[in-house]
Amino acid sequence: MLWDAGKLGKQTSTGRYSGSMRATVIYGERDVRLEEVPEPVLSSGIDAIVRVTAACVCGSDLWSYRGIAEVPEPKRIGHEFVGVVEEIGANVNNIKVGDFVIAPFYDCDMTCANCLNGVSTSCLNGGWWGSHDREGGFADGAQGERVRVPHADGSLVATPEQPDPALIPSLLTLADVMGTGHHAAVSAGVTEGSTVVVVGDGAVGLCAVLAAKRLGAARIVTMSRHKDRQAIALEFGATDIVEERGEDGIAKIKEMFDGIGPEFVLECVGTAESMDQAIKSVRPGGSVGYVGVPTGGAELPIQRLFGSNVGVNGGVAPVRNYIEELLPEVLAGTINPGRVFDLELPLAEVAEAYLAMDERRATKVLLRP
Amino acid sequence: MLWDAGKLGKQTSTGRYSGSMRATVIYGERDVRLEEVPEPVLSSGIDAIVRVTAACVCGSDLWSYRGIAEVPEPKRIGHEFVGVVEEIGANVNNIKVGDFVIAPFYDCDMTCANCLNGVSTSCLNGGWWGSHDREGGFADGAQGERVRVPHADGSLVATPEQPDPALIPSLLTLADVMGTGHHAAVSAGVTEGSTVVVVGDGAVGLCAVLAAKRLGAARIVTMSRHKDRQAIALEFGATDIVEERGEDGIAKIKEMFDGIGPEFVLECVGTAESMDQAIKSVRPGGSVGYVGVPTGGAELPIQRLFGSNVGVNGGVAPVRNYIEELLPEVLAGTINPGRVFDLELPLAEVAEAYLAMDERRATKVLLRP
Numbered sequence: 001m002l003w004d005a006g007k008l009g010k011q012t013s014t015g016r017y018s019g020s021m022r023a024t025v026i027y028g029e030r031d032v033r034l035e036e037v038p039e040p041v042l043s044s045g046i047d048a049i050v051r052v053t054a055a056c057v058c059g060s061d062l063w064s065y066r067g068i069a070e071v072p073e074p075k076r077i078g079h080e081f082v083g084v085v086e087e088i089g090a091n092v093n094n095i096k097v098g099d100f101v102i103a104p105f106y107d108c109d110m111t112c113a114n115c116l117n118g119v120s121t122s123c124l125n126g127g128w129w130g131s132h133d134r135e136g137g138f139a140d141g142a143q144g145e146r147v148r149v150p151h152a153d154g155s156l157v158a159t160p161e162q163p164d165p166a167l168i169p170s171l172l173t174l175a176d177v178m179g180t181g182h183h184a185a186v187s188a189g190v191t192e193g194s195t196v197v198v199v200g201d202g203a204v205g206l207c208a209v210l211a212a213k214r215l216g217a218a219r220i221v222t223m224s225r226h227k228d229r230q231a232i233a234l235e236f237g238a239t240d241i242v243e244e245r246g247e248d249g250i251a252k253i254k255e256m257f258d259g260i261g262p263e264f265v266l267e268c269v270g271t272a273e274s275m276d277q278a279i280k281s282v283r284p285g286g287s288v289g290y291v292g293v294p295t296g297g298a299e300l301p302i303q304r305l306f307g308s309n310v311g312v313n314g315g316v317a318p319v320r321n322y323i324e325e326l327l328p329e330v331l332a333g334t335i336n337p338g339r340v341f342d343l344e345l346p347l348a349e350v351a352e353a354y355l356a357m358d359e360r361r362a363t364k365v366l367l368r369p
Numbered sequence: 370m371l372w373d374a375g376k377l378g379k380q381t382s383t384g385r386y387s388g389s390m391r392a393t394v395i396y397g398e399r400d401v402r403l404e405e406v407p408e409p410v411l412s413s414g415i416d417a418i419v420r421v422t423a424a425c426v427c428g429s430d431l432w433s434y435r436g437i438a439e440v441p442e443p444k445r446i447g448h449e450f451v452g453v454v455e456e457i458g459a460n461v462n463n464i465k466v467g468d469f470v471i472a473p474f475y476d477c478d479m480t481c482a483n484c485l486n487g488v489s490t491s492c493l494n495g496g497w498w499g500s501h502d503r504e505g506g507f508a509d510g511a512q513g514e515r516v517r518v519p520h521a522d523g524s525l526v527a528t529p530e531q532p533d534p535a536l537i538p539s540l541l542t543l544a545d546v547m548g549t550g551h552h553a554a555v556s557a558g559v560t561e562g563s564t565v566v567v568v569g570d571g572a573v574g575l576c577a578v579l580a581a582k583r584l585g586a587a588r589i590v591t592m593s594r595h596k597d598r599q600a601i602a603l604e605f606g607a608t609d610i611v612e613e614r615g616e617d618g619i620a621k622i623k624e625m626f627d628g629i630g631p632e633f634v635l636e637c638v639g640t641a642e643s644m645d646q647a648i649k650s651v652r653p654g655g656s657v658g659y660v661g662v663p664t665g666g667a668e669l670p671i672q673r674l675f676g677s678n679v680g681v682n683g684g685v686a687p688v689r690n691y692i693e694e695l696l697p698e699v700l701a702g703t704i705n706p707g708r709v710f711d712l713e714l715p716l717a718e719v720a721e722a723y724l725a726m727d728e729r730r731a732t733k734v735l736l737r738p
Contacts, residue, residue: 042709091662113627113628113629114652117654118654119678122653122654122677219653259482260486273670283482283484284488284491285487285488285491287682294672294675298671299668300669300670300671300674300681301669302669305684306684307490307685308491308684309556309685309687311556311681311682312674312680312681312682314680315676315677316676318654
């Protein structure tokens with residue numbers, strides 16, 4: 001198969017070619033392959049090379065896999081990883097070779113105005129895994145053996161020491177799903193003693209339950225029809241399960257909360273149906289915290305929101321800004337968000353990892369290179 | 370002219386017919402008339418009759434006047450008034466005959482779950498002026514001589530004593546525009562030392578400036594092209610004026626705040642253009658507080674909001690919940706929101722009041738029956 005090496009990580013003139021490694025490439029609908037690609041090389045002076053210890057497949061990777069998001073040409077995929085630093089650029093100061101690091105699902109400098117405001121996903125100099133950065137270097141996808149990390153000082157957070165291997169799944173959730181669930185709860189404004197409903201029982205929805213519990217919510221309802229996911233939700237702090245959906249689900253939720261609904265609903269799916277469920281379930285004056293990547297093209301219904309004073313807050317989660325807050329609790333074992341992984345596979349079986357998630361045989365798959 | 374007396378306030382069988390009064394009736398586009406209508410009578414036991422001291426015309430009344438909102442049949446109009454209680458129902462306890470009272474732009478019981486949550490516009494038993502209440506009585510429009518007020522104990526707030534006549538314009542703003550501007554600021558989350566841009570220089574926009582100042586905003590930009598309105602905005606606490614609109618306005622605002630925009634934008638118009646201006650001006654992670662009644666049918670752009678983590682909060686303002694907080698400052702003269710009235714007319718000239726606002730010769734017109 002011929003492919004455009006440039007799209008897959010051919011190094012720029014500022015880099016050097018130093019061999020090959022294996023990384024995941026998506027070719028189109030239901031077609032992901034582990035392939036030999038050029039090994040990453042330092043190129044900007046502020047970057048690092050990280051050997052991946054663990055990566056995973058995200059619900060949002062499935063949008064491409066299922067053909068809902070177009071894949072015009074083969075490209076690297078994956079955006080969640082933890083690993084060990086192998087090389088650093090000359091101007092990297094906060095990270096050293098040998099550090100165990102967590103990378104958020106994007107890169108960011110943590111020094112620009114947006115990063116300092118807590119919105120590192122809007123970093124003025126940041127970018128996304130599997131694409132070229134502003135300096136012309138390539139940031140590899142995470143479902144591979146190594147990744148070149150632009151803005152290493154900003155993007156990466158090192159653990160104080162090499163972590164217990166048993167903690168790796170939970171540390172890996174700080175790259176995305178735990179921080180994203182947390183963002184749903186923080187954006188909605190969840191407070192001590194409040195009432196919360198979580199729409200979505202995927203890894204993010206389950207983490208949102210954990211996040212709401214952590215923030216002191218008194219009552220947390222999970223909307224789920226899957227017994228195994230319900231069990232994790234209950235373990236994470238859910239107080240109630242609602243299996244109904246649509247109008248029945250809304251009626252059930254309203255009834256549970258004085259006939260008017262809960263203070264907060266956390267939308268962790270991204271479809272028009274799930275957002276509709278969230279907006280119609282929350283009480284007048286309440287707030288929807290949303291983190292599901294919007295799909296399907298439905299806009300937000302302003303007349304309904306206006307009439308009921310329902311706020312909508314959230315977006316692509318700035319998980320990098322949350323790592324320092326959540327990491328100590330993961331290291332102490334106070335929270336165990338790694339419980340969302342229910343399948344672990346070697347990187348060589350990445351195609352099976354996608355299939356298992358696509359067929360809902362797994363909630364979230366951890367990959368070991 | 371023949372008209373359906375029922376639509377204009379014919380009393381139910383529980384009431385008594387006791388003569389006539391003058392009240393404003395809208396017939397259709399640019400056709401408002403002061404007419405003889407039946408005088409209001411008590412009917413539910415929990416209602417009151419208020420003699421109107423002052424009323425006014427709202428920007429939202431212009432939607433019907435301009436033919437943007439349909440008027441299928443003649444109806445009473447007006448929803449902002451202050452006055453003196455003339456009669457009370459047998460079960461009214463908080464209000465007594467002779468009290469000077471402020472009425473919000475809707476009626477509410479202040480005892481239901483939504484009222485107690487601060488969202489009295491979603492009162493489970495409330496209603497709107499110019500329509501029949503749930504008990505079958507008629508709640509008159511405010512642009513008239515008298516109004517029957519359902520849920521008098523909840524809806525009305527009495528001043529501690531008869532107010533200085535000079536304070537009446539400011540007291541009247543608590544019925545709508547001051548409380549609505551305040552809601553924009555509160556919904557956005559304006560805090561001490563924060564940065565705020567106000568889109569809209571009508572009465573609500575000007576009150577939003579005053580509200581942001583009151584909440585401690587450090588920098589408040591008014592987007593306005595009218596010198597007289599700019600002057601009031603500056604008096605109310607605006608620190609900057611921006612005359613540009615659209616893309617130029619957005620660029621100017623971004624530039625004023627570190628290239629990224631202010632923390633909060635208060636949308637006080639309700640058109641697609643003004644909401645677009647608000648959403649594109651606010652910084653990533655910021656919040657839009659909106660109170661302009663949405664017109665034009667444009668929904669909220671979820672992809673843009675998601676990508677930039679911009680929250681949208683607000684809606685039809687629960688001004689009744691704010692009266693106790695704002696009233697003491699009006700009575701003490703600490704705030705003087707009545708400055709938004711720039712024309713005062715006798716009720717007999719209500720048609721001219723509408724025309725003056727329609728032609729933008731007046732920002733807001735006060736009517737004296």
